Amino acid sequence: MARFEFKLPDIGEGLAEAEVAKWLVKVGDHVVEDQPVLEMMTDKAAVEIPAPGAGVVVEQRVAEGEVVKIGAVLYVLETEGRIGGMNEQVAEPKQAQAAAPQAAPQSESGVLTPREIIDFAGTPVLAPPAVRKLARELGMDLAQVRGSGPGGRITAEDVKRHTSAPAPAPVVATGDRTPLRGVRRRMAETMAESARSIAHVTGFHELDAGAFAIVYRRLRDSADSAGRRFPFDALLVRAAAIALERHPIFNSSLDDERMELVMHPQANIGVATATPEGLIVPVVANAGARSLDDLAAEVDRLAAAAREGRASVADLRGGTFTISNTGAWRGAHGTSLIRPPEVALVAFGRIEEKAVVRDGRVVARPVMPMSVTFDHRVIDGEQGLSFALTIRGLIEEPEQLL
């Protein structure tokens, strides 16, 4: 018999942590290789974590709803043989204890620390230089951290655990409380991060959508007769892709740590999609290189997957720009929050007939409201306006989109 500590593997590029969505097995259950053991919620998609081999789940180390870091032990599997590749074998718990250093626990109050050598007035903390640096970067007072090492030494893990420890709950009115999980939690985090770090500027525009509506209906009808679907958003993605080619700054990111602008070689356009779970943004990869038919098929596939909660991590990653179509909910003008590290977003409202002046006469025209929101740290007002005018031209003369 051997025991394997199964650690959360790196399931997606750039993901540092994930939330335990659901255990699919109980302690004592026998699992076979590749059998899903638990479901993790990452970057807005649910991922099933398969067993690395056959065995019995003898211990669950994490609870549903817990956010765990890559590398954290999720469960312990007792197996017959050795499992290669995934995680190192660990000794039986008894042996592990015997091998542990015999450092006796020391009374915290009795230990004087070297920090006092230079700072007798300061609170004594016992932490190696790298841990002190980490605490400084996190803006944390080490005196508040409880050290788990010998003699109360503070480790990097202690600091990280302290950061993620819940702050004492403020006294608020009682009410029905529901933990924010999964997609809604990600939305809360991403949007707060956006509002905190990005200098948002929004410009509002009204587009004459008469010709656009005709072109769309033609495309939809012809797709219908071929037994396919042509989503409205596909045409908007097309317009955005062409505009991004002409205004590459809108397809960039700001590396604000190094103050460097990163220009993205291809346009991966996210389409904000409302789902019962909350807002998610599936991404049309390399939208600029796709044919209109291909674009329509991909937008259709992504929207369906998102609504049904089947979107994969890959579907949700790598966005460089976002469009939001609020028309379906009768949305008109509104500001948006940019999804970091993107630098801009364009939102389209509902097409409605409005009174406009044409050649000196008031006429009724189908008008589509549009707002262009950009990060003023990267893009200036003139560039913002110029981008909006490009999209306006594409929508008002939609032959360019075909």
Add this chain to the structure above:
Amino acid sequence: MVAGDQSDPADVLIIGAGPGGYVAALRAAQLGRSVTLVEAERVGGVCLNEGCIPSKQLGRFAAAIASVERLAIAGMPGLAGAPDLIAFHRHRKQAIATLVQGVQQLLTAAGVVVVKGEARFVGRTRVCVQVGEESVRYFDFKDVVIATGSEPVALAGLPFAGDRVVTPSAALDWDRLPASLLVVGDDYVGLELAVAYSRLGGKVTMAVPGDRLLPDFDADLSAVALRGARIARVDVRLNAAPADNPAFERVVVSAGRRPKLSVLDLAAAGLARPAGPFNVDPQLRLDRHVFAIGDVTAGLSLAHRAMMQGRVVGEVLGGRPAAVDATAFPRAVFVEPEIASVGLTEAAAAASGREISVGRFPLTALGRAVIEPGTYGFAKLVFAGGGGPLLGAHLAGPRSTELIAEMALAIEMGATAEDLALTVHAHPTFAEALMEAAEVSLGRPIHVRPPRGSAN
């Protein structure tokens, strides 16, 4: 601004290219700042050009003579003749030129603009640099780092005079051995010079103002320093008045250093001139956009302290959350035997009212030391009581200046006597003395007799 003034913008202006200033410049430049570095003399500062580096060159040269003498008992033939100081200085200058050039290349590669000249403030965000006899340049800075270093202090009754009564730096340049040399002072700078010139064959007298050498080190180190100086034939006179004596051909006054701030005109920048060094915060800040590092700040006058501060200030300028939070700065004295120290002395640890546990291991009990004739010294470690962490380490003996690095790491990591005792040290090496001293503090030494009644 005076009409007609031409000024250049300087994103970051660093005044002084010593070990603090050039390190700050490199780090700030790495982090994207545009750096102008002003230096009146040569990059590398006192340390590289006329301090740590040349004094170690002289010290190591002299120590080689001492090694040969000590090995005579084991059959080593003596020296064929007197050391050739002219050849020595030729090599010395080449080595320094190589180092200076290396720093210059790093600065160039990092895009740091080096301006030669003396800088003084002429406004809150402006300095004037005297770049030539009659030409000046103005720089308008966003952030400024004062890294002008320090200068030797003269004694009231013993002013520096020509090339007879000189600073320690000047004494490193002699290409002829003085017939007789008086060193006035008790610090490591004076001691290193006295021991080196004595070993080179000079007749050296050391006038020590108090009753011990190295008064700011652990008392045991002061004692071994005195013994070592006398074995090196330095005539050490304790409690001697610091006065000139015309009988000596040359006199070196080593009475410490003071911040070099007078030419800066701090008032023009709205900064108060401190009575002594600047007190800075852990980010090395004096004011929002004014920083100070190195010998102009309160603390030990050491190149490695300046370098650490330079690295930190460079990161602060680059927007990083850096701070100087080193617990202890090691000190290395290149005499016979080598002396090194980090952290609290035994006396200071005891005076702080804490319980301490001290382990001292003599090199006479160490295999590696016994095989080298004439080797003596010890490792003395001071721990917090109750199995607490290392507070200070005081070493005397060969390689002590290298071994102190392990002790500095141990202090920063909060290592205890058990940690050091259970870390395997290679045999036979001088480093074993550290492990043995930790064992002594735990009352269970192997190579010396344990204290009576201990049964650990």
